[in-house]
Amino acid sequence: MKQKLLLTLWCLFLLSSITAQKKRNCYTMDNFEYRKIKNPSIKDKLDELEKFTQKKLLEIKEKDQKIERDIIKIPVVVHIIYSNDDENISMKQIQSQIDVLNEDFRRLNSDKTEQWLQAADSGIEFYLAQVDPNGNLTNGVTRKFSSRTSWGTADAMKLSSQGGVDAWNTSEYFNMWVCNIGGGILGYAQFPGGEAATDGVVMGHQYFGSSDKGTDFYLSAPFDKGRTTTHEVGHFLNLRHIWGDGGCGVDDFVEDTPESDGSNFGCATTHESCGSLDMVQNFMDYSDDACMNLFTIGQKNRMRAVLEEGGVRNELALSDKTTNLSCSASIPSGLSASNITYDEATISWEQVTNASYEIRYRPVGANDWFLITASQIPTIIKDLTGLTEYEVQVKSICPSESSDYSPTITFITTETPPMYCESAGTNVSDEHIQIVQIGTINNTSETNTGYSDYTDISTNLEKGIEHTITVTPEWSDTVFKEGWGVFIDYNQDYDFDDEGEVVYVKEPSSEVPFTGTFVIPDNALSGATRMRVVLKFNSTPDACGIFSYG
Missing domain, CATH: 2.60.40.10 (Immunoglobulins)
Structure with missing residues (x-):
């Protein structure tokens, strides 16, 4: 929730049309500043990560000859979520993206030049996993149809509980989700140190793969050469934007990238700023795909730091998802x-x-x-x-x-029974309802999924007298103001819309526990009756609805 996303490096590439040219922009630092306001401790966590990185860079510098000989091979799983045939991209298009990554990270790309002498082979390679988490052989791709046409940037595509696809073990697989993010967004990445369940990168279908490697691919120029994914993987491996997300004097933590006063678009190869020529060909700038062609030695070392021993992603670097098992793809029988x-x-x-x-x-x-x-x-x-x-x-x-x-x-299928409306929080890592007490019920939540069903628990309440309900929330770190509400379906008609069924609501507060009183009306039906308790961040909740935090 508010904190879950704090260690996420959001790179939200937005397409816009300015002077008839497609451009991209990244909201990384804007989002970072917003998250720091919500959770000031995020700065300390990132500072610790940077201290480790700088220490590791010194070690790498001293052992450069050894590091050069080590090729790190990272297993990848690609989760395709699609709503139409175009978005269900082909295996050939997926493989074209893996090929681009290997060319770009090993400096084997055919469009490389000798203009920048610090251009480097990072010694990092990628391959589609051949073994899945259950030990079965796989082609490293999962596919899921969804009627949802836009997934946003709150990581819904990464969670089956929200209609997406759960990550394969993120310490063993590099997870890539390919879906329509919406809003013209090309992709975003999670920075090292974030929550394991959401670790990986997200790209739009039209920016995953290369038009140089096949025809009939579902791609959109000028971001059709696979460099959006190269850029996002750079973030995943701890690279910042080459201009440091600031003006002259702002650092990207890499020694051999020239300072720049901002991002570059198109292919502005003669653009100078901060007293030097901008490295617009760097994969961590905002140039068009066809203009990008290099990582530097400093960027190579920074990426390898998180993959080497002691690094946040060392387990991933050591993971081996290749196989010598034989597999013959015959048509399954007995369906x-x-x-x-x-x-x-x-x-x-x-x-x-x-x-x-x-x-x-x-x-x-x-x-x-x-x-x-x-x-x-x-x-x-x-x-x-x-x-x-x-x-x-x-x-x-x-x-x-x-x-x-x-x-x-x-x-x-059988007939659909009557159903209550949905109510759930989509980001639940910061707060949830820990305990509900009413009558003989004294229930401690065992799960924190945004919605929990405890209808197997009951108590007898008498009509016409006052009853007390106590709700105790739990926060993972920072204590936030929460609104809460109690709703009871007195006439048992599968909604909370009738008069008196909004039993108790309280404005946002951080004082705990929350306690309220109510009287069951004489006309309430006897028997099993549904009660719903809702907790919502900084807002008074309704009985129904999907909301961000709570």
Whole structure:
């Protein structure tokens, strides 16, 4: 939440049209300043990270000959989240991006020049993981269909609880999410030291891959050469923007990059500032993809510092997700569906040795397939529609090949029962409801997911007399002002909209515990009755709604 994102280096590339030229801009430092206001301790944490980095840079400088011989190979998993066929980018386009990363980070790119003598091979390589977290073989790509067309910058794409895809173990895999972020944003990265569950980089489909390496790719010029991802991976490995996000005299913590008074756009190769020629070809500037071509020796050492022993990303550098296992991608047989409800079904099939799988399903007669990647048999498909006939197919995936899809099976979901409206916080790492006390209920929350269901707990309350409810929040660090509310469905009609069902609300406060009183009306129905308790950062909550913090 407010703190969860504090160690995130947000690089939000925005496209705009100025004098008929596409330009990009990054909100990294704007976001950083905002987060410092919310959590002043973030500066201390980043200062500690920088102290370690500078110490490591000195060690690297002393052992430069040894470091040059060590090639660090990083396993990558790419999570494709798409809402249409264009966004479900091909394996060839994905591989083109991995190829660009290896060329750029090893200084093997064909567009390199000798203009800047400090240009360097970083000795860092990337490959699509061949083994998934369950030990099955994989091509290093997951795919998921979503009707959501814009994901924003609050990391929803990284969390299955918010419709996205959970990260594979971020100490063993470099996670890349490819989705439509929205708002013209190209991508952003998380800086070393942030929360593990959201660690990685995010890119838009149209900026992931290179038009130099194939045709029919879903890309958008002038950011169609794969350099957005190169730039974001630089941030992931602790690089700042080359101009230091300030004017002359502001440091990017790299000795051999010239000072600059700001970002450069297009390909302004003759632009001078701060008394020297700007290095507009550097991957950490804002030039067009075709203009970028180098990292420097200083940037190489800074990136390797976080990957070497003691660095924040050393486990990732040591991770080996290659395999010698054999895998033949044959068509899975024995496909079946069971445990069918209104919104999910369990899908089973016969195992293909060492393979992982793709399942696709859709309502019969629909054009678009929903698609998920699976490594376990059986797998549950979710978010189905009640009383709908679905068709399902599955195929096997090996590192170098995939099978055709299996023959189709169909099943029909059950009727959807009445449902209460949604209510949840999307960022929950800073505060949550710890304890609720009312009647004989004295419940301590065991989870912190933005919404918890404790309808298996009950108490008997008498009509016409006053009852007291006490709510105790818990904060992970900074104590914030929280508003809270209690809502009871007295007439049991699956909403909290009727008169008197807003039982108690309190304006934002940091005084704890929160205590309120209420009287159950005589006309309330007897029997099992739903109560909802909502905590919301710095605002009085409603019974329904998805909000950022709480």
